[in-house]
Amino acid sequence: xxxxxxxxxxxxxxxxxxxxxxxxxxxxxxxxxxxxxxxxxxxxxxxxxxxxxxxxxxxxxxxxxxxxxxxxxxxxxxxxxxxxxxxxxxxxxxxxxxxxxxxxxxxxxxxxxxxxxxxxxxxxxxxxxxxxxx
Amino acid sequence: xxxxxxxxxxxxxxxxxxxxxxxxxxxxxxxxxxxxxxxxxxxxxxxxxxxxxxxxxxxxxxxxxxxxxxxxxxxxxxxxxxxxxxxxxxxxxxxxxxxxxxxxxxxxxxxxxxxxxxxxxxxxxxxxxxxxxx
Amino acid sequence: xxxxxxxxxxxxxxxxxxxxxxxxxxxxxxxxxxxxxxxxxxxxxxxxxxxxxxxxxxxxxxxxxxxxxxxxxxxxxxxxxxxxxxxxxxxxxxxxxxxxxxxxxxxxxxxxxxxxxxxxxxxxxxxxxxxxxx
Amino acid sequence: xxxxxxxxxxxxxxxxxxxxxxxxxxxxxxxxxxxxxxxxxxxxxxxxxxxxxxxxxxxxxxxxxxxxxxxxxxxxxxxxxxxxxxxxxxxxxxxxxxxxxxxxxxxxxxxxxxxxxxxxxxxxxxxxxxxxxx
Numbered sequence: 001x002x003x004x005x006x007x008x009x010x011x012x013x014x015x016x017x018x019x020x021x022x023x024x025x026x027x028x029x030x031x032x033x034x035x036x037x038x039x040x041x042x043x044x045x046x047x048x049x050x051x052x053x054x055x056x057x058x059x060x061x062x063x064x065x066x067x068x069x070x071x072x073x074x075x076x077x078x079x080x081x082x083x084x085x086x087x088x089x090x091x092x093x094x095x096x097x098x099x100x101x102x103x104x105x106x107x108x109x110x111x112x113x114x115x116x117x118x119x120x121x122x123x124x125x126x127x128x129x130x131x132x133x134x
Numbered sequence: 135x136x137x138x139x140x141x142x143x144x145x146x147x148x149x150x151x152x153x154x155x156x157x158x159x160x161x162x163x164x165x166x167x168x169x170x171x172x173x174x175x176x177x178x179x180x181x182x183x184x185x186x187x188x189x190x191x192x193x194x195x196x197x198x199x200x201x202x203x204x205x206x207x208x209x210x211x212x213x214x215x216x217x218x219x220x221x222x223x224x225x226x227x228x229x230x231x232x233x234x235x236x237x238x239x240x241x242x243x244x245x246x247x248x249x250x251x252x253x254x255x256x257x258x259x260x261x262x263x264x265x266x267x268x
Numbered sequence: 269x270x271x272x273x274x275x276x277x278x279x280x281x282x283x284x285x286x287x288x289x290x291x292x293x294x295x296x297x298x299x300x301x302x303x304x305x306x307x308x309x310x311x312x313x314x315x316x317x318x319x320x321x322x323x324x325x326x327x328x329x330x331x332x333x334x335x336x337x338x339x340x341x342x343x344x345x346x347x348x349x350x351x352x353x354x355x356x357x358x359x360x361x362x363x364x365x366x367x368x369x370x371x372x373x374x375x376x377x378x379x380x381x382x383x384x385x386x387x388x389x390x391x392x393x394x395x396x397x398x399x400x401x402x
Numbered sequence: 403x404x405x406x407x408x409x410x411x412x413x414x415x416x417x418x419x420x421x422x423x424x425x426x427x428x429x430x431x432x433x434x435x436x437x438x439x440x441x442x443x444x445x446x447x448x449x450x451x452x453x454x455x456x457x458x459x460x461x462x463x464x465x466x467x468x469x470x471x472x473x474x475x476x477x478x479x480x481x482x483x484x485x486x487x488x489x490x491x492x493x494x495x496x497x498x499x500x501x502x503x504x505x506x507x508x509x510x511x512x513x514x515x516x517x518x519x520x521x522x523x524x525x526x527x528x529x530x531x532x533x534x535x536x
Contacts, residue, residue, distance in 0.1 A: 007406075009432045011288035015335075016181050016244060017447060020279035021188035025159050030411045043470045045419060047150050054155035058192035067283070068445045110150060138275075143298045145422035149469075151313060154413035164277045177336045179285060201417075202311045284449050284512060289456035293427050315418050322423035326460035378418060 001129065002034050002075040008067045019065035024099040025057065028089045031073040035087065035105065038125050051116070053108040055084060059101030069093050076131035083107050083115040085126055135263060136168050136209040142201045153199035158233045159191065162223045165207040169221065169239065172259050185250070187242040189218060193235030203227050210265040217241050217249040219260055269397065270302050270343040276335045287333035292367045293325065296357045299341040303355065303373065306393050319384070321376040323352060327369030337362050344399040351375050351383040353394055403531060404436050404477040410469045421467035426501045427459065430491045433475040437489065437507065440527050453518070455510040457486060461503030471496050478533035485509050485517040487528055 006027045014020040037043065039051050065071060071093050078088035084106040091099040107118045118126070140161045148154040171177065173185050199205060205227045212222035218240040225233040241252045252260070274295045282288040305311065307319050333339060339361045346356035352374040359367040375386045386394070408429050416422040439445065441453050467473060473495045480490035486508040493501040509520045520528070 011282050011290050013283040014279050015179050015281040015285045017283045022160050022279050026156050029156055045149050054195050056194050060190050061188050145416050145424050147417040148413050149415040149419045151417045156413050283447050290428050294424050297424050313417050322463050324462050328458050329456050
């Protein structure tokens with residue numbers, strides 16, 4: 001599991017006084033930073049060599065999030081496929097699960113625009129964060 | 135069907151030279167503006183009377199979106215339930231479907247923090263935009 | 269003058285029921301799209317050849333912006349220097365000026381990380397949109 | 403001085419491989435959270451009682467910010483006026499000042515839509531963070 005704490009911003013609230021539903025999607029992207037490092041260890045961040053593309057996101061909003069308290073983002077790997085893997089996220093505030101959901105990331109070659117197998121090295125690293133293993 | 139055209143912003147690109155995956159979620163929220171008007175016709179936009187809350191979003195990224203061309207967002211109602219309804223979105227660029235997905239909106243009373251039935255008037259309005267009807 | 273119309277998004281409001289102050293900065297970036305085309309006409313959008321970097325922004329918030337109405341962004345060139353130029357923006361809603369301000373863009377070589385003179389061709393194009401000329 | 407550390411997000415980069423210029427404005431808003439608490443100590447966050455509105459922002463982009471490293475935001479009060487005060491921000495990455503700038507916040511009554519004097523209590527709290535005092 002990866003954890004990070006995010007601090008809500010005044011403008012993250014909407015006029016309902018809660019955090020707008022587009023905000024957790026951005027927090028979850030931030031929480032996937034460890035996968036950037038895992039798949040691009042030198043952080044070259046060049047299209048020619050960067051190997052991940054987003055295929056699917058789905059999020060359940062199970063309780064309202066508010067500005068007043070920090071939010072803890074917990075992140076696991078929930079599936080390791082041949083050419084893709086799924087990341088599972090939870091956003092907690094004051095001991096309450098508020099948002100949960102998944103993002104499917106495909107191992108991808110931006111030069112050929114084709115998906116490619118997840119390399120063995122990264123497969124091992126992903127396994128260390130498997131939801132089932134914990 | 136509702137349609138709107140959005141123009142990508144320079145900062146919507148990430149370092150891969152395509153539109154970052156968090157951006158269409160924001161465009162789809164914009165494309166749901168007609169539902170704001172449908173359920174809050176005078177646009178009072180007060181927590182005491184505003185009746186919608188987001189319960190679920192899921193988006194499939196089927197082709198890359200780029201900065202160079204406008205994007206057309208097409209929006210339908212795909213399901214009308216007792217206390218919620220589902221909005222279905224597609225993002226098209228240069229004749230190609232790039233992102234598709236759904237958002238489940240719950241009819242909600244922010245005072246009691248309970249879901250409530252979709253009123254008949256709004257139910258009729260939603261039906262006019264049913265995906266199956268077109 | 270360049271003009272574009274932007275539609276406020278529900279999440280652009282903050283809990284004060286007005287558009288959050290970070291939002292017009294994003295709209296103004298969108299309104300600078302014509303300068304992207306002016307300086308990178310083929311929209312190659314590559315770091316090796318893209319010639320603009322942001323040096324300074326300043327915005328005055330003179331009236332509140334609301335969700336209920338479209339916003340018109342008006343954009344001029346207010347200064348053409350040797351190696352930089354200034355863009356002047358106004359955001360209008362319902363006939364009222366709500367935000368005005370400037371962005372200083374430097375002609376820049378990302379390979380050498382040095383500012384470079386604005387080419388004569390672009391200088392002519394910028395002149396066509398000079399605030400004083402209108 | 404207030405300090406906070408922010409972690410760049412993949413989508414905060416633009417296609418130039420650096421952090422897009424609209425991003426530090428959002429970080430600076432986050433860094434102003436202590437002023438929210440200072441002026442709305444119970445965090446009621448209601449339009450009827452919240453007393454601050456943004457009047458002006460200006461930011462100088464003096465060096466490029468990158469994804470690879472955390473960013474430290476340092477925040478001071480640089481001016482205390484009768485009905486407004488100015489916040490001064492700096493964004494540092496790897497020991498280098500990258501962005502600096504100011505935000506002018508007006509003490510404001512959203513009911514009457516008039517500026518009002520900064521109360522003595524808050525004036526004292528602001529003084530503790532005066533740039534000149536350090």
